[in-house]
Amino acid sequence: MAHRTKDEILHDHNHDGIDRRGFLKCMAWAGTGAFCVMQGGVLKSYSMSRLAEMNPENMKGELSFVQISDSHMGFNKPANPDVAATLQAAVDKINALSVPPEFLLHTGDISHLSKPEEFDSVEQILKSASAKDVFYVPGEHDVLNDDGKQYHERFGKGAQPGGWYSFEKKGVHFLGLVNVMNLKAGGLGTLGNEQLEWLEKDVKHLKSSTPIIVFAHIPLWTVYPEWGWGTEDSAQALAYLKKFGSVTVLNGHIHQTMQKVEGNVTFHTACSTAFPQPKPGEAPSPGPMKVPAEQLRSVLGITDVNYVAGQHALAVVDSTLA
């Protein structure tokens, strides 16, 4: 076990009853990132600046993968005039990991304007990653103008007609959900009845000891409804996952790292590989945050997740590009 540091967030929510009824809301803001490891139901989170102090043995597991998010290929405004370079930097960082990830998860906003050449660029850059398989879910920027037709053609092979899907890796059940379609005026992200019904059926046969990892673009917990940072019907989805001892939810969309534990569910949001967004309510709008060029890479990141079979342990690392 790594030595405890001041930045460590320790929360036992499955086993020993420490703070079980409450929830931990830890916010490892953009610029710092967080390394989280869940072992035997205990979630530990470390500031990325302290990763160097960690024993690499603690980062090892039987399954590791990397989450990247919000590449916004095609964005070219002052907040980041070269999003291709920062995505490439994320890939370089992935390739430098001591434990090569088995696959990548991309939690949406692959493109900025749903243009074919934007999708092409991302696919091209990700080809240079050590991990060859990439599992995608769409962000709202990927389904512009065509109700997601192009996204589904490119990335939706094997998925349900609506784009959602599930798969198993080493005993872990992954659920890729879509919550960016048919958004209603004044509302938040939406899963919709069809997807919820599919979800209920999909997990019904699973043992409650199966670790579940849900990934979707918009947070499945209400981060900040004033900016639309939440999903209307996520409570219903989470209700179907109540029987499971270990549920981890990975989201993007808000371009900053946030974590929260609620009951059996650990929520994480990842940084963007393109540009940071302000903390909830700390700016007039959630528009791109302009930071000095030399700081930009410290607020962009990748999330590295390790799963240790048998202990139901997940380690989540949100690493910055600096």
Next chain:
Amino acid sequence: MRRSVFIASMIATAVLSFGGVVLEQKGFVTSAQEKPASTAEVKIDNFSFGPVAITVPVGTTVTWINRDDIPHTVVSTEKVFKSKVLDTDEKFSYTFTKAGEYPYFCSIHPKMTGKIVVQ
């Protein structure tokens, strides 16, 4: 000599005035046949529509312009009009030919809502 210059300038002034009258008449003729086009503009800035609600006469063409560095859309809640995605500085116009209330929102950021009232 001085006098002839004066006359010349008088003639020039008259010609210019005459030209001006002709132009005005053209304008008058047009406006007599169809009402002058009414226009209004809604700016999209900081993830909001401004003004958030406007009242315009029937026949008004409303133009939305995106001043954000993030793309937005303008979509009628009742599916009366729908823009393509508007990147920075791109515009969308719609002419309202019937009186009524037209709520709309950005389908990418649905917290962004606005309303056009046509009278």
